[in-house]
Amino acid sequence: xKPFVIALDGPxxxxxxxxxxxxxxxxxxxxxxxxALYRAVGLAVLKAGGDPTDAAAAxxxxxxxxxxTLRDPALRSAAAGDASSKVAAIPGVRQALFDFQRxxxxxxxxxxxxxxxxxxxxxxxxxxxxxxxxxxxxxVTATPEARAQRRLKELQERGETAIYARxxxxxxxxxARDAARADAPMKAADDAVHLDTSDLDIDQVFERxxxxxxxxxxxxxxx
Numbered sequence: 001x002k003p004f005v006i007a008l009d010g011p012x013x014x015x016x017x018x019x020x021x022x023x024x025x026x027x028x029x030x031x032x033x034x035x036a037l038y039r040a041v042g043l044a045v046l047k048a049g050g051d052p053t054d055a056a057a058a059x060x061x062x063x064x065x066x067x068x069t070l071r072d073p074a075l076r077s078a079a080a081g082d083a084s085s086k087v088a089a090i091p092g093v094r095q096a097l098f099d100f101q102r103x104x105x106x107x108x109x110x111x112x113x114x115x116x117x118x119x120x121x122x123x124x125x126x127x128x129x130x131x132x133x134x135x136x137x138x139x140v141t142a143t144p145e146a147r148a149q150r151r152l153k154e155l156q157e158r159g160e161t162a163i164y165a166r167x168x169x170x171x172x173x174x175x176a177r178d179a180a181r182a183d184a185p186m187k188a189a190d191d192a193v194h195l196d197t198s199d200l201d202i203d204q205v206f207e208r209x210x211x212x213x214x215x216x217x218x219x220x221x222x223x
Contacts, residue, residue, distance in 0.1 A: 004135060007189075030116040042086065052086035094183050138195050139192040
């Protein structure tokens with residue numbers, strides 16, 4: 001039996017990562033932050049003294065990505081986030097990580113080591129490329145200004161020096177790169193439910209998403 005897949009897509013700092021973790025915990029599903037894969041690749045290139053736009057260096061980093069690097073706290077830095085959208089535009093990187101994500105969606109292990117009954121993946125192209133047949137697809141978004149405020153707060157809480165105007169500029173630049181890349185650009189799947197979190201707190205976002213998932217589960221059982 002295939003795992004029940006929840007695909008969450010959307011731009012940076014829209015809240016999809018926090019939502020994905022809460023949904024996974026609530027339903028007892030496995031969770032994969034696919035953005036962390038690209039952050040890890042970008043960070044690996046930076047640590048090697050390379051340029052994240054260097055296709056050869058980024059592809060090599062993706063092919064040699066070690067799962068342990070996904071726990072590196074530096075993945076949440078602004079530098080890693082900026083590098084991630086640059087390496088994500090490279091076809092070789094996307095191909096190297098494509099199989100990893102597909103395997104996770106099909107065979108993610110639960111706490112007992114056996115395949116989980118469901119999975120939650122959040123990223124930019126989950127509903128359009130990685131899991132186009134996912135029964136639940138939600139495109140989580142918010143205004144650039146709201147997302148910049150959230151990212152600014154996140155950076156400041158980690159002790160990083162940040163200025164709102166620069167964070168907003170970075171958010172808009174990253175949106176443009178993610179939407180314009182030739183390979184799997186960020187966009188909502190045609191059948192995705194749009195969830196604007198600009199004026200919602202995380203509890204409100206979670207409740208709305210939970211209702212979408214529960215309604216889909218009930219509909220599947222009836223069919």
